Amino acid sequence: MSDSDKIIDEVVGNDYKYGFVTNIEQEFAEKGLTENTVRFISAKKNEPEWMLEWRLKAFRAWEKMEEPTWQNVHFPKINFQDIIYYAAPKKKKEIKSLDDVDPEIRATYDKLGIPIQEQKLLAGVAVDYVMDSESVITTFRESLKEKGIIFCSISEAIREHGTLVRKYLGSVVPQRDNYYAALNSAVFSDGSFVYIPKGVRCPMELSTYFRINAENTGQFERTLIIADEGSYVSYLEGCTAPMRDENQLHAAVVELITHDNAEIKYSTVQNWYPGDKEGKGGIYNFVTKRGMCKGVNSKISWTQVETGSAITWKYPSCILKGDNSIGEFYSVAVTNNYQQADTGTKMIHIGKNTRSRIVSKGISAGKSQNSYRGLVQVHGTADNAYNFSQCDSLLIGDKCGAHTFPYLEIKNNTGKVEHEATTSKIGEDLLFYCNQRGLTDEEAVSMIINGYCKEVFQHLPMEFAVEAQKLLSISLEGSVG
Amino acid sequence: MLSIKNLTVAVNGKEILKDFNLEIKAGEVHAIMGPNGTGKSTLAATLAGKEDYEVLSGEVIFKGKNLLEMDADERAREGVFLAFQYPVEIPGVSTTNFMKAAVNAKRKHNGLEPLDAKDFLKMMNEKSQLVEIKREFLSRSINEGFSGGEKKRNEIFQMAMLEPSLCILDETDSGLDIDALRIVANGVNKLRNAERSFLVITHYQRLLNYIVPDFVHVMFGGRIVKSGGKELALKLEAEGYDWVKEEVEMI
Ligand SMILES: Nc1ncnc2c1ncn2[C@@H]1O[C@H](COP(=O)(O)OP(=O)(O)OP(=O)(O)O)[C@@H](O)[C@H]1O
Numbered sequence: 001m002s003d004s005d006k007i008i009d010e011v012v013g014n015d016y017k018y019g020f021v022t023n024i025e026q027e028f029a030e031k032g033l034t035e036n037t038v039r040f041i042s043a044k045k046n047e048p049e050w051m052l053e054w055r056l057k058a059f060r061a062w063e064k065m066e067e068p069t070w071q072n073v074h075f076p077k078i079n080f081q082d083i084i085y086y087a088a089p090k091k092k093k094e095i096k097s098l099d100d101v102d103p104e105i106r107a108t109y110d111k112l113g114i115p116i117q118e119q120k121l122l123a124g125v126a127v128d129y130v131m132d133s134e135s136v137i138t139t140f141r142e143s144l145k146e147k148g149i150i151f152c153s154i155s156e157a158i159r160e161h162g163t164l165v166r167k168y169l170g171s172v173v174p175q176r177d178n179y180y181a182a183l184n185s186a187v188f189s190d191g192s193f194v195y196i197p198k199g200v201r202c203p204m205e206l207s208t209y210f211r212i213n214a215e216n217t218g219q220f221e222r223t224l225i226i227a228d229e230g231s232y233v234s235y236l237e238g239c240t241a242p243m244r245d246e247n248q249l250h251a252a253v254v255e256l257i258t259h260d261n262a263e264i265k266y267s268t269v270q271n272w273y274p275g276d277k278e279g280k281g282g283i284y285n286f287v288t289k290r291g292m293c294k295g296v297n298s299k300i301s302w303t304q305v306e307t308g309s310a311i312t313w314k315y316p317s318c319i320l321k322g323d324n325s326i327g328e329f330y331s332v333a334v335t336n337n338y339q340q341a342d343t344g345t346k347m348i349h350i351g352k353n354t355r356s357r358i359v360s361k362g363i364s365a366g367k368s369q370n371s372y373r374g375l376v377q378v379h380g381t382a383d384n385a386y387n388f389s390q391c392d393s394l395l396i397g398d399k400c401g402a403h404t405f406p407y408l409e410i411k412n413n414t415g416k417v418e419h420e421a422t423t424s425k426i427g428e429d430l431l432f433y434c435n436q437r438g439l440t441d442e443e444a445v446s447m448i449i450n451g452y453c454k455e456v457f458q459h460l461p462m463e464f465a466v467e468a469q470k471l472l473s474i475s476l477e478g479s480v481g
Numbered sequence: 482m483l484s485i486k487n488l489t490v491a492v493n494g495k496e497i498l499k500d501f502n503l504e505i506k507a508g509e510v511h512a513i514m515g516p517n518g519t520g521k522s523t524l525a526a527t528l529a530g531k532e533d534y535e536v537l538s539g540e541v542i543f544k545g546k547n548l549l550e551m552d553a554d555e556r557a558r559e560g561v562f563l564a565f566q567y568p569v570e571i572p573g574v575s576t577t578n579f580m581k582a583a584v585n586a587k588r589k590h591n592g593l594e595p596l597d598a599k600d601f602l603k604m605m606n607e608k609s610q611l612v613e614i615k616r617e618f619l620s621r622s623i624n625e626g627f628s629g630g631e632k633k634r635n636e637i638f639q640m641a642m643l644e645p646s647l648c649i650l651d652e653t654d655s656g657l658d659i660d661a662l663r664i665v666a667n668g669v670n671k672l673r674n675a676e677r678s679f680l681v682i683t684h685y686q687r688l689l690n691y692i693v694p695d696f697v698h699v700m701f702g703g704r705i706v707k708s709g710g711k712e713l714a715l716k717l718e719a720e721g722y723d724w725v726k727e728e729v730e731m732i
């Protein structure tokens with residue numbers, strides 16, 4: 001370990017509990033959240049004045065808000081004054097080879113079949129050792145630049161592309177949208193920014209994995225993606241490898257905007273640490289994701305595979321404002337052991353002939369609770385709106401729960417709303433039938449799960465789908481028998 | 482092939498099979514008949530390795546191995562097949578995908594490479610003709626929305642695919658219409674050979690006109706009380722079980 005690392009390590013290791021004087025020279029904000037914390041973060045990031053004002057507005061709104069309690073999840077009250085809201089990107093402990101990586105994490109990489117080079121990158125093995133990936137990233141950046149695509153960290157975007165950010169930030173998820181969104185708006189640390197110019201079809205999947213300055217974005221991530229007229233982009237968030245983080249609370253905000261004839265496809269694989277088998281530890285993932293189909297004939301499609309976190313609370317939504325715009329939501333949410341998930345979507349139909357499609361597949365095992373919550377809202381202006389919702393639940397064993405909360409608000413009856421729901425169970429008889437044909441419990445469950453989730457997986461980019469399939473089997477390991 | 486000695490089995494603390502004995506040699510077809518609730522399905526499930534069935538005493542040797550020591554999936558890969566009285570539905574999994582997994586699990590067990598798509602399809606084609614099953618059934622979710630008879634036919638199709646050594650048919654004939662009965666029985670007959678044995682559980686002699694058994698056993702109160710040739714089934718059909726009951730009570 002180098003000297004500077006030692007110092008950082010000491011600071012991180014010992015001094016969290018004491019807090020710091022607010023001082024721009026320092027690497028950490030004082031524990032707790034005050035107006036000064038917000039100023040400190042903004043200053044640390046060299047942000048322009050308008051950005052600071054924007055954050056402060058969010059902070060003042062947050063102060064007056066109450067934490068929501070309507071979700072079907074249970075956890076001890078979070079002390080928001082007990083959190084450190086800014087720490088300079090911590091230098092990862094230098095890992096020289098994969099042999100130094102936590103064997104449990106490595107075992108999962110192997111099960112997922114992640115190539116060695118990629119494993120190194122994920123595990124944070126020092127970059128010098130992964131030259132191949134580096135050169136890939138360089139070519140990748142150059143080809144994006146040629147097309148005029150902007151893909152950078154949001155901090156960089158605030159400094160370099162201020163006009164764009166200022167125009168769109170908060171236009172889909174306003175600062176005071178909800179408690180966690182307000183919190184995020186006040187203190188967000190970093191995240192991604194994407195702008196696809198008119199008529200450009202992004203030639204590759206954009207993923208955080210390749211992002212320039214892919215530093216630790218921390219617990220309050222902020223993402224903004226804009227697809228200008230006639231453009232297309234497919235964005236991947238997260239990865240199938242298990243992610244550990246010492247921050248218990250994660251409250252991200254993602255905003256998507258599509259102009260006329262544009263399309264954004266946003267795929268997520270979320271695999272944060274879910275806590276141990278007894279339900280201890282684990283991450284609280286409270287996310288606000290929303291897309292605005294601003295232009296005519298535009299389309300936003302959310303695909304998510306959620307296997308991690310102790311508690312997941314998220315509803316990727318679409319506001320279908322442009323006439324003929326389309327919103328889609330494809331979701332697989334898995335809960336095992338003591339995990340809790342309350343997830344779903346909102347489809348807000350405002351424009352004429354707007355269409356939306358919801359396919360939600362919940363899988364609960366162990367003692368977990370899995371809730372689907374969906375809202376379909378058809379406004380008076382939305383002539384001929386069409387929605388189709390399919391909400392399926394699969395139970396493994398009999399100690400888990402699945403709950404469905406569909407809400408409909410229809411103010412225009414020229415259209416059509418269809419809802420289908422099923423509940424199935426992998427019980428003893430089903431497993432015995434599969435055993436009798438020569439399949440082990442694990443093989444049987446993974447076969448059934450893959451059949452069950454096919455409709456969602458087919459919307460994921462190819463390699464991602466294969467990994468997601470394996471990930472599901474791993475998450476459910478030991479859930480039967 | 483199969484040797485069951487002094488087998489006593491309890492379910493939820495209740496003894497169902499009592500000191501049960503049966504010997505089946507390779508290539509033989511044995512039929513078991515008997516009134517409702519005498520333990521025929523319990524015997525089938527015990528042989529297949531269902532967990533809730535508690536073996537209190539006795540032994541079962543299958544192809545020289547102790548069957549009772551193996552888990553259900555291992556028994557299946559070793560060549561025990563049970564055509565269920567009540568086949569279950571598997572949502573979202575087609576018969577094709579199910580069979581691909583099952584056939585390859587067995588091949589792996591035997592140290593063979595998985596079948597490639599072409600060979601697998603060829604095999605599906607051949608075997609589906611055996612029980613005259615329509616191709617469209619194979620791409621539908623297993624047993625979901627199948628009629629009673631279709632489910633039974635699908636069981637025999639799976640049996641043909643897995644090429645087991647011991648085939649246990651639990652009331653495969655009930656629920657079949659007259660044509661289907663003939664088709665299924667013909668399918669079974671085509672699978673008969675010198676290495677493969679059958680244990681056919683049925684209530685009706687009619688099935689045995691098609692699948693002609695080497696032995697017929699009558700089961701009563703958890704054990705075999707009478708054995709004979711195919712003519713025993715005819716007598717049971719004509720006279721019912723009362724005379725067997727009387728004979729048993731006299732002893
Ligand atoms: N899980 C169980 N718990 C309690 N009793 C059971 C259980 N399974 C079977 N039995 C009982 O064991 C006895 C034998 O059942 P089994 O299903 O083996 O009969 P069977 O001979 O196959 O009858 P049928 O001709 O009606 O199919 C019945 O009295 C049944 O109620």
Ligand SMILES: [Mg+2]
Nearest residue numbers: 521522523566
């Ligand atoms: Mg029975």
